[in-house]
Structure formats: C-alpha cells, structure tokens
Amino acid sequence: MNRREAIQRTVLALGYAISAPALAGVLKGCKAAPELSYKPVFFTEDQARTIAELAEIIIPKTSTPGAKDAGVPGFIDSMLNEVYEKEDQDSFLKGLAAFEEDAKNTYAEFFTDCKPEDQVALFKKHHDEALAAAGSGGPTGWWNTEAGADKPFILKVKELTLLGFFTSEPGATQVLQYNQVPGPYQGCVPLAEVGKAWAT
Amino acid sequence: MNLNIEAEAQNTYDAIVVGTGISGGWAAKELTEKGLKTLVLERGRDVRHVVDYPTMTKDPWQLPHADKLSAEELKFYPVQSRTNWVTQANKHWYVKDTENPYTEVKPFDWIRGYHAGGRSLMWGRQTYRFSEMDFEANLKDGVGVDWPIRYNDLSPWYDYVESYIGVSGRAEGLPQLPDGKFLPPMELNCVEEVFRDKIAEKFNRKITIGRVAHLTAALPHDPSRGICQSRNLCVRGCPYGAYFSSNASTLPAAAKTGNMTLRPYSIVHSIIYDEKKGKAIGVKVLDAETKEEIDFFAKVIFLNASTLGSTFILLNSISGRFPNGLGNGSDQLGRNLMDHQYRAGADAKVDGFEDKYYIGRRPNGIYIPRFRNIGKDKRTDFIRGFGYQGSASRSEWSRGVSEMAFGEELKDSLTSPGAWNIGITGFGECLPNPENRVSINKEKKDVYGLPTLNIDATWGENERAMRTDMKESAAEMLEAAGFKNVTMFDNPDNMGLGIHEMGTARMGRDARTSVLNKWNQVHEAPNVFVTDGAAMTSSGCQNPSLTYMALTARAADRAASELKKGNL
Numbered sequence A: 001m002n003r004r005e006a007i008q009r010t011v012l013a014l015g016y017a018i019s020a021p022a023l024a025g026v027l028k029g030c031k032a033a034p035e036l037s038y039k040p041v042f043f044t045e046d047q048a049r050t051i052a053e054l055a056e057i058i059i060p061k062t063s064t065p066g067a068k069d070a071g072v073p074g075f076i077d078s079m080l081n082e083v084y085e086k087e088d089q090d091s092f093l094k095g096l097a098a099f100e101e102d103a104k105n106t107y108a109e110f111f112t113d114c115k116p117e118d119q120v121a122l123f124k125k126h127h128d129e130a131l132a133a134a135g136s137g138g139p140t141g142w143w144n145t146e147a148g149a150d151k152p153f154i155l156k157v158k159e160l161t162l163l164g165f166f167t168s169e170p171g172a173t174q175v176l177q178y179n180q181v182p183g184p185y186q187g188c189v190p191l192a193e194v195g196k197a198w199a200t
Numbered sequence B: 001m002n003l004n005i006e007a008e009a010q011n012t013y014d015a016i017v018v019g020t021g022i023s024g025g026w027a028a029k030e031l032t033e034k035g036l037k038t039l040v041l042e043r044g045r046d047v048r049h050v051v052d053y054p055t056m057t058k059d060p061w062q063l064p065h066a067d068k069l070s071a072e073e074l075k076f077y078p079v080q081s082r083t084n085w086v087t088q089a090n091k092h093w094y095v096k097d098t099e100n101p102y103t104e105v106k107p108f109d110w111i112r113g114y115h116a117g118g119r120s121l122m123w124g125r126q127t128y129r130f131s132e133m134d135f136e137a138n139l140k141d142g143v144g145v146d147w148p149i150r151y152n153d154l155s156p157w158y159d160y161v162e163s164y165i166g167v168s169g170r171a172e173g174l175p176q177l178p179d180g181k182f183l184p185p186m187e188l189n190c191v192e193e194v195f196r197d198k199i200a201e202k203f204n205r206k207i208t209i210g211r212v213a214h215l216t217a218a219l220p221h222d223p224s225r226g227i228c229q230s231r232n233l234c235v236r237g238c239p240y241g242a243y244f245s246s247n248a249s250t251l252p253a254a255a256k257t258g259n260m261t262l263r264p265y266s267i268v269h270s271i272i273y274d275e276k277k278g279k280a281i282g283v284k285v286l287d288a289e290t291k292e293e294i295d296f297f298a299k300v301i302f303l304n305a306s307t308l309g310s311t312f313i314l315l316n317s318i319s320g321r322f323p324n325g326l327g328n329g330s331d332q333l334g335r336n337l338m339d340h341q342y343r344a345g346a347d348a349k350v351d352g353f354e355d356k357y358y359i360g361r362r363p364n365g366i367y368i369p370r371f372r373n374i375g376k377d378k379r380t381d382f383i384r385g386f387g388y389q390g391s392a393s394r395s396e397w398s399r400g401v402s403e404m405a406f407g408e409e410l411k412d413s414l415t416s417p418g419a420w421n422i423g424i425t426g427f428g429e430c431l432p433n434p435e436n437r438v439s440i441n442k443e444k445k446d447v448y449g450l451p452t453l454n455i456d457a458t459w460g461e462n463e464r465a466m467r468t469d470m471k472e473s474a475a476e477m478l479e480a481a482g483f484k485n486v487t488m489f490d491n492p493d494n495m496g497l498g499i500h501e502m503g504t505a506r507m508g509r510d511a512r513t514s515v516l517n518k519w520n521q522v523h524e525a526p527n528v529f530v531t532d533g534a535a536m537t538s539s540g541c542q543n544p545s546l547t548y549m550a551l552t553a554r555a556a557d558r559a560a561s562e563l564k565k566g567n568l
Helices: A003-014 A020-028 A043-060 A071-081 A087-108 A116-134 A153-167 A169-175 B002-010 B022-033 B133-140 B151-165 B190-201 B246-256 B307-315 B397-402 B406-413 B461-480 B546-563
Strands: A186-190 B010-019 B038-041 B262-263 B266-274 B279-287 B293-303 B344-350 B354-361 B366-368 B386-394 B418-428 B436-447 B452-458 B484-490 B523-529
Touching: A003 B397, A043 A071, A043 A087, A043 A116, A043 A153, A043 B406, A043 B436, A071 A153, A071 B262, A087 A153, A116 A153, A153 A169, A153 B397, A186 B190, A186 B397, B002 B010, B010 B022, B010 B279, B022 B246, B022 B293, B022 B546, B133 B151, B133 B344, B133 B436, B190 B386, B190 B418, B246 B262, B262 B344, B266 B293, B266 B307, B266 B397, B279 B523, B293 B307, B293 B546, B307 B452, B344 B386, B344 B452, B344 B461, B386 B461, B397 B406, B406 B418, B418 B461, B461 B484, B523 B546
Parallel strands: B010 B038, B010 B293, B038 B262, B293 B523
Antiparallel strands: A186 B354, B266 B279, B279 B293, B344 B418, B344 B484, B366 B386, B386 B418, B436 B452
16 A cells, blocks of 8 residues: 555545645645655755655664654755855755656656655666766765865765765764774784774 | 163063974974063964863864854855865864965965964874985085085984973984884775885885874873873864874973963064164064054064974065065065975775774874985985885775765675775975065965965975986885775876975075075074074975974074073
8 A cells, every 4th residue: 555545545534624635636646645754944844844755765764763754854954054065055956856757757756655665766776877987986085175066966965965964963873883982003903803984 | 762671671571482393392392491571462362271272172072063164154265275275173283374365376285273273283293214315415416505404413403302391213224215213004904014024025125114203102200291082082172182283291380480471362473673782572463352552572583483483584584784674685585485295196905804904093103214216216216215105004984985885785885894994295405596485465465464375386306307207106015015006196186385495594504505504594684583494495205393303402502601601
C-alpha cells in the first residue's frame, strides 16, 4: 500500500468531511505529508520536502539516526539562505526545478508523491549520471584547494547532506566517533583498537 | 607649558614596544624583565589568554553553517578569505578588509590580525632555525646585501627562545637545518614512516616530523602551560596554552614584572624625531576608540608592528632630517619585500595499511628539509631551495560525495576510515628584489583618516623556475616510494599568501644599502629597533617566526645594555 492509497483509505475510514478540491490536493500530495520538521526560510515548503526526502535517501535512519533525525534538512535550508551566494542559490534552485521536472516526466507527479522505490530510482539515475560525468578527483588536503567547478545539483545535495550530517552531534558521535580532547597523538594504531572512523 | 611638561612626564617610559605579535611579545618580555618601564602599544583590542578565546571548546555542531562564513560575513573578508582559512571559529582574529584597505598594484594577499597577540594566535607554529648557509647565501650569490650576522651570532638566542617557548622536534644533525633545544618529537604515522624510509634509501634525503612550538612535555619554568592534546583547534586559541602565543607566554611574563603598561586601541602611525636632539624621542598614537592624538616618549623604541606595519610607520615618519621616511637614507625602506611560495607539490594514493589508523588530530605534519643546491646537488636553472611540508592520512566521510554508494550502503562504508593519501607542498625561498616594494598612498585613507600602503610585488624568474622543481621533485619522491596515482598540483599562489611577508627594512653592514644594523637598530636612528620580519635580509625557505623571536631577544639585550651605558 503506498502513501496515496493510505491517505485515501484513512479519509474514507474516518469519514472526514473534506471538500473535493482539498481531497484532490491531499491525493496530489503537494500540501500534505511528509511532514517538515522545521520551517524553511529559503525553500518553499514543497522544495523543502523534496530536499528532506533526498537527504534521507542519502543518509537514511537505520539502527542509528538518519539525516532527518540530525536536522540535515534545516541545515541545508540555512546553508542555501545564508552561505550560498546569489548565483549559487539560483543555480541550486534551477537544478532542483529540473529534478522535479524529471520526476513529473517520469512518474507524472511531484517527487514527494512518488513511491519510495521510485524516489530512490530517480535519485540513483541522477546520482549515477552526475558521478559518471564528474570523473575521478585526486586526493585532496589542506594544501590543495577545492576544485571550483559547479557540481551537478544532485551532488550538491549529497555534499550538503554529508556535511550537515557528519558535523551534527548524532552523525559525529553515534554514526562515527568524536573525541574533543584526544590527548597526545598516536600515529600508528591497529584499526581494531580504534574502531570506527573519526568524525574529525 | 607646565601642563605640557607634566603630560610629557606622564607619557614617558624607558621603552616603547609597538605591537604584541610574535616578536612584540618577546620585546615586551625581555625589556620588562631587564627592569625597563615599558609601554606596549597594540592597535587592536586586548585578548586575554583563555578568557578571550570564545570558540576554543566548541564542538562541530555548536558552530553555525558547519563553520563556514555566511555570504554576508564574507563581504568583510575579500582578502583574508583567500586563505580559505577564515571560519566561524576564528573570524574574530582576522581584520575586516573593508576597514583596513590597501592597494594591490599587483595581487598581494595581506593577511592580518589586529589584536593583542596578533598572528601569534593564528600562526602555523612550524619552528625552524636558519643555518649558516642561509646567512651566507646573499654574499655567495651576489644577491641583495650580505647579512651583517652569521649563524653563531644567533645560535645562543635560538637556544634561549626555544627553551622558553617549547619546541617539539627531532634532532637530525643536518647543517642546512640546525637542531635546537627540542621537546620530544610528535609521532609519524605508519605511511609517513614508510615514506621516510624509502626516501632515505633511494635519495639519501631526510624526512622528519615537523618542528612545532607545541609542548609535548611540561615546561618547568612555565607551569601555566599544558601539554598538547591533539585537538588541532589551535587557531581558536588553546585552553591548555599548549602552543606558543604571545598571549599564553610572553605577555603574561611581561605583565608579571610589573613593568609593562599594555595599551590596546593604540594605533602608532609615526615616530617623533627631534631635530635638535638628532634622535627619535617617541611615537604618535591615534586612539582607535576616542580618535584622540597622544604622544608617548621613551629612550628606546621597538617596532614590532609586523613587517608591513613597521615599514608603514617608518615610511610615514616624515621630518626635515628624514623627508622619505625615518631611517630611509638608503632608499631601501619598503623595498625587497619577500614571502615564501607554496601550494605547488604532489599527492598520491597509498595502497595497503587498511588495518592501521591513528588517534588524535596531530597539529603538525612531516618536514623534508631542503636538499637542492646543497653540497654536490647543483641546479642550473635556479639558486637556493625549498623544503616540503605535508602529511599522510586516511580519507574521511567527505569522500562519500564522489562514491557511487548512497543510503545504508554509504552510511555503513563511511563508518570505516577510507584509503590512505599522502601529499606534500614545497615552501620555496624568495630572493630580495628592490622592485618588490611598498610605498605610502596618501590618496587612499583608512577609516581613521590615515594614509595606506601600495603593495607592488610579484614572484621573479628564480621563484618560477624553483616552483617547477617543487612539483616535479615531489612527484618523483612519491613515485619512488611506490605510491599510486601520483598527481602534481600547482594552485594559485599570490605573493603574501605564505603569510611570511618580510624584508622591507633589511639588516645590512652598510647604511647606504640597508636600513638596520647588525643589532636591528635603524642605522640613522640607533634608538629605534626593528625586530619583526621587516629586518630580514634574505628569506631562507624555513618558516621564519623563530628567527624573528631570536633577533628580538638579542636586540632587546643589546638595547638594555646600551641604555645602561648611556649610549642610546
């Protein structure tokens, strides 16, 4: 049973007095769930929902917290609003619109209306294409500045998701490990003794 | 008239130190410990050790925007942000470029911190001695002028400074990079050890752990400072006082004597020269808060306002005797601006060692001492040489962006550290060139109505030829060590970005060709000492702060003894 069917059944079962246009809206999905856990400043609510679902596809909740648990959707909204320059904001929104357009052309609905497996398939299609086009980057370090090329939209979302997630307390401390005061540096330790990767 | 005399008496000290950064802190400590009543003038605000480090214990999630500046904030830092190092956690240490203009006749990144402690709070902490070879280089090559001192003149002062500030490192017995008074070295990681051994075997070159002004053992004379905890958040100010800064070390020492008066918000814009007495008698201060003009007087003046800050003050000190700036009879003041070039080198992937990792964020890396143009190694395309800095590490979560995985698979894979990488960048010597210069711009004023600097400097042919070798030799060593996907890099590198700007009031033997004598005294105004980077006659390829500190301690000793003898 997908979300659309679920809503329909719930509506029928509870016998809500609901107007036809409103019901159409609910069924279309654009004003209903998935719920947003924050009030977007930069995105419209529709855009914010798409970003939140994409973030959760990239880092889902498992036995440990996922992107939504870690507040990643709100983080991305504030990064777009406050850190991105105007032209980068525009380019991001253009990418988002094109992504939504593809959802519509492929599945005839908003991205957030698509079935979960269709959402994942659409993400994967864009993600695979973007990585194929990007080629392989060399190793980088503090001595090597970031390449300035404009990343495809889907990789911007992935990058923002990973950044927001692994700098969050749940991401850094429950998925990876974090120690604010490590003590004197130990340069060569069996991985088995250290355990998980360091958040920083 | 009586009022004036009274005011003058009130504003009179034995010594004035202009600036509180890495060399000013040392001048303050040494002069006050020798019993001189010393006025220490800082153009920015006071920064008290620990108390005024607002971000020092913040976790990543406690900083907005994952530590990145907002687009609005970035507008204040168009130059400072060229480093890519200005973040939410440290933005308060960098000047707002919008309030501190200068003119880039050619692109020049002037990276500054206007507050007590200056850039000693944000410095890279790499700490190396210059060698006999460096002090002899200009004479041998016929470049610039000869240093008026040799290694033996400075060696005891290197000892003295290192012992006081605490320098971690390993003795290697290299003539081009003299050993110092070291605290225990930090560890190399597994891959760096392999690199060290391969390079020794195949090139007979040394790789050593970086020598850093961090405590790896207690300092008996300074129990207030603690041992480095490998947080690698140094630039925010260290709650343990584990790395050397003026704030953690020299300024508290000076305060303890009871002889220091530290006056923040005091912009020194010129030195007062008394034509009748034929000597400098004090400094003119603009109070940054009240905008009041105040004169302060002293028998001896130490300029430690940073290379270009001190040079500005001298250039802006106009009198009948010195129409082109105090002590500028040689016309060398403002000339010979140098820096170190870097961001050219190579990196590589490293196979294996998947079962090895590390604990701690080591605030340090590896160092490859200079090997070019030493002994039998002779290049025909450039003189002097470069050292390398770099490190090996395992890639972390950010690698996930370019991985095919997503979802649970990605999340799982990122919980383990990624493959090992290694990279090194050269730090190359820059030759003194009189055409690389700064001058006063009277048309463009800062927010206080003071004139500003024009900076007109660029890398020369020797630096460009060296840069090619910096890349190629890096790749050659990484290849020889057996690492994979060796890739050379050469990133944009304006002059200034090394933040080792130096040389604009050089020391020399002859007043006709240099600004300072062998004791860092202005040839033509011997009670004015300049002991920051402006004094440098050549640049070496080593990080220069230790040399500034040693020159300062030596000059302060000279100043105190000359004062006692009545010679100043």
